[in-house]
Amino acid sequence: MGSDASQPNTGGDPRASLPAHFSGNSPVRRRPSAAPRAPVYAMVGNPNCGKTTLFNALTGLRQKVGNYPGVTVEKKMGEAYSQHGKPMWVIDLPGAYSLAARSPDEAVTRDVLLGRRTDTPQPDRIICVLDATNLERNLYLAHQILDLGRPVIVVLNMMDLARRAGVAIDAAKLEEQLGVPVITCEAVHNRGVVELRIAMSRAELPLARHRWDVPAPIAPAVAELQAGLVDEGRPPLVARAEALLLLTDFDTVRVAGSTPLGNRTASVLEAWRRRWSAEGTDWSAALIKSRYEAINVLCQGVVDRPAPKGLSLSDRIDALLVHSVWGWVVFGVIMAAMFLSIFTLAEYPMGLIEGLVADGAGLIKETMPPGDLRDLLTEGVIGGAGGVVVFLPQILILFLFVGLLESTGYMARAAFLMDRPMSRVGLHGRSFIPLLGSYACAIPGIMATRTIENAKDRLATILVAPLMSCSARLPVYLLMIATLLPGREVPAMTKAGLMLLMYALGTGGAFGFAWLFKRTFLRGDNPLMILELPPYQPPRLKEILRQMLERGWLFLRNAGTIILAISIVLWFLTTYPKHPDPQATADAQIAHSFAGQAGHILEPVIKPLGFDWRIGIGLITSFAAREVFVSSMGVIFGVESADEDTAPIREAMLKATWPDGAPLFTPLVCLTLMIYYVFAMQCMSTIAVVRRETHSWRWPLFQVAYMTGTAWLVCLLFYQAGRALGF
């Protein structure tokens, strides 16, 4: 059985089988030199064992890595080259503890390995990455993979951490016992990658000689199911592995693209389960126990673990960071430091960018004759997109902190800490990692919910994730805080406190709605939480810097494409049709324009919140993306100040008034606007991702309705209460 590099068993060029999304958002590197029938390698292993770091080292790609389980939730494919320059495809699969999938991300791994996916070639060879510090646990999955009868290369990663922990591993003996190549590796330091590449380049790879006997009472069921699956077209060893999986309790998670179980197999399975239930046989436990006994035998003489010596440094750090009181103090200090840094560290570079933007507009005004083209450049392009670019330093600082939290291993501790309050609203700590990730952007946060086993918990997390204040809200908050608290005399701590309040409001809203959903249409038991806490590691500054630059570039790209395009369209809509009176004020011109007419239609709905039609235009345009609100304000208020020097948006906004001369952006209105953006669903990309993850339009539409409805209601109550109190 099995195949080799020159004769892959997928029957064709694997690139022909690439799913459409591989050529879209997924960063596949296409090189014209790739020969047909390049072998396909699958990279599998437990979560957080360093698969993606190794994948990046082999392919040269830059997939996101982090020191917590569940970073990779979707398969990624990249091209690598053998020692002889021949192309090979590598699939990076989500981490799994076992082939018996318990969550959608694990189901992707199981289905690709078993060839159940119609959109992905079945791998010819498997690279099984094991965390050397926890070999016994990691060998469970490896043991199941060896059963598949495919050529396997075992990679013992994190050998440096194992050595530091005093764990000695005899790799040669493990190789001898398994009968497959075993490579020792430190992917983070790029050690062992060449040896792996050499092993991958071998034309022939030996098949595992390790054998494991199925417990006798279960063997007849395995044989019968295997025969049925072979009849359905599975190769014999895959059929055996699948039969074993079907006999566990957990092989019920189905994901898009996987083929369903045949009727005959389903009825055989049901018959055996009924029989064992009647006899009182715990077949699932018997299978797991038997496999562990085999692993224990395998590890004898291979792993030498030192006797425990009480609490280690990591244990003592954990005792503080997850303490019921001190843990929260540390969490609060970290969050406060993050928001304070956003205001203090970013001040100088922000001023620099503001100056550059103003100089650019001034130069155009000096060199170009007055007219629509000049106005388009100064008010549409620079006033719109330039107004958003100013917030780049804050975005970079936010991602610096997120990167530090992810890289050091604190992220998982924060999830642990949050389990208690989250369990009160019906969620568990595992939901917190997607929610915490949503502080950066709701899209990866929603995708990270694939690690959640229970479908109702997963849906509840998806529904509330966009309430966590993402980085796109940051420019809106910053603009409103700058308008609300103008001048340098206001302490940065006050501004940071206000910002923290908005983040707390979003988090509180997310918890509140999760509580509501879990007690109504998503009712279910309080979930079990078992979360692996990764070892503490010094931050990988190079990786953090890379992620910061990537996010910064993404922000600039958005500013230069979507936001720029919307700004130009908005400029057109605020400029045309021209007012019949050429001497009309700028305010009268906008009121007469297409955008002004649309804003006036919306005004009766938003006036009770203290918003006028100009703010209404911003609310409409920022439905595409929240930060568009800032550029919209730049265009709208830039038009008003057309004859004046270009000023920062906040200064123009402070001059804005109602028709009766009362200021528009009062402190109460600024706060109300911030609250609106905390709750409102203003992101088309998130809506599209929720549609994809829930396979239905029902949930994204529900999300738009409940979030925007809440935003309107809360703002109404807040603004009217503020007015009643005399603000």
Next chain:
Amino acid sequence: MGFGEAALVTKISGSTTSLCLVNGMRIALNHRAAMSIVVEHLPAQAR
């Protein structure tokens, strides 16, 4: 998650939520997960 049969489990901290060391791996268990684990005291000579 793959706990070995002869796993050494050390409770490090926690009351409602527990943090344990299993086979050299730190795992966090919430109260319900912890309650579903059968714990037996080993006789002193077996430790």
